[in-house]
């Protein structure tokens with residue numbers, strides 16, 4: 001039976017899930033159900049499946065799963081994949097990398113919402129600066145370990161690549177490549193992967 005993924009085309013978390021699906025060669029088992037989401041409006045059919053009313057939400061075998069980290073774990077399990085090491089410190093490190101890159105994407109989405117939803121008079125420059133600080137230190141952390149990352153394809157690398165792609169899409173003015181040439185070189189390799197290219201219109 002095909003899985004159904006509730007999605008919006010500009011969610012980096014949806015793209016992360018679909019990159020995993022392509023890497024695991026099971027993207028054709030997923031049917032995308034497009035949702036028109038707005039942060040101030042909840043979609044009752046989506047809330048029924050996920051009380052947070054967020055995408056990505058996946059329905060598999062009459063059960064719904066969220067958030068993106070759980071869905072990626074499910075896809076990896078279903079495909080018998082190797083995107084997440086099974087145990088030990090290796091597993092924890094991949095999950096930690098995922099958490100850091102997810103946090104980077106959360107900060108970028110919050111900046112986007114603050115600037116999109118509020119008029120200038122009500123915008124908090126302090127709030128925006130605090131989110132920028134998270135992005136800066138997350139990029140520094142990834143940059144400092146990039147030489148040992150090599151060409152390994154795991155959930156941490158996928159989430160990092162998704163986050164960098166989202167920065168290019170929504171916050172290009174950050175210009176992260178200037179400060180982090182090693183990260184830029186790594187991402188140039190990633191951008192060529194078919195999973196990244198196949199999901200380009202998702203973000």
Ligand SMILES: N[C@@H](CCC(=O)N[C@@H](CS)C(=O)NCC(=O)O)C(=O)O
Nearest residue numbers: 011012013039054055056067068069
């Ligand atoms: N932690 C969640 C974050 C998902 C998320 O932030 N989704 C956003 C779209 S990018 C959303 O659905 N926003 C609508 C809302 O929060 O009401 C995940 O990893 O899936």
